[in-house]
Amino acid sequence: MDSLVSTQWLADEIGASDLRIVDATAFLPEHARNPLLEYEACHIPGAVFMDLADIVDTTSPVPNMLPSAEKFASRMQALGLGDGSRVVIYDDSPIKTSTRAWFMLTMFGAQNVALLDGGIAKWKAEGRRCAQGRETLRQRHFTVWSDDSHVRTKADVITNLSTGSEQLIDARGAPRFTGAxxxxxxxxxxGHIPGARNVPYSSLFAPDGTWKTPDAIKAAFEAAGVDLSRPVISSCGSGMTANVVIFALHLIGKDDVSLYDGSWSEWGLDPATPKATGPA
Incomplete structure (x- = not known):
């Protein structure tokens, strides 16, 4: 299974015994939308709802931080996602939250995870069937495991300001990045972390909501001054759209990319961290 699958591919595969479909839609408060209610009103048949707001480290003062491996495995087992499952994730969110679910699943040991290109919006636009209510699957074993080698802390990013060993990419829109x-x-x-380059996550999608071609994705990063031969730390507002950048780079074969999970929610709150304004 490729990391990005089409609606036709999914329609052909629905019903396969090892396939699990996941709705990972989440919203920001300003969206004024309820992801669970929207899932119950219309979801891809067989899909379970992954509540991203519940899969966080509730002990952290920083919002939306990654959970422990034990908590993640427990939530996946309850959803019926287990070792050996092929998992296809989609969302209907302006901030493309399925990429956050993809990052967590791969970080916590899932071996075969894909995103649905165009999400449920494309599925519905093509007149494909929706289901209502909630889906429940039999619990399956999900091994507790974690690889945090692609996660960076605030201390890591502070050190990187001196070493410059990794490039910083900020996925927020340009007005927030510049401080306008x-x-x-x-x-x-x-503003933004000094030295960061700005690649707004929305610039990585075609007008119809599907991902841009690999060549267009490469061009977007190169236009922002990113050297694709060097490692990257991805950041955003609260650790969500940074995963869009990470997945886009994965699509072009670049995986030496890490997530600054605290992102601007942590950096911008600390008066001791340096900040920059204006364009990169």
């Missing part, structure tokens, strides 16, 4: 627009949370400073 203030953060929604008034406690957060405006």
């Amino acid at each position: 627009v203030p953060e929604a949370n008034p406690a957060l400073a405006s």
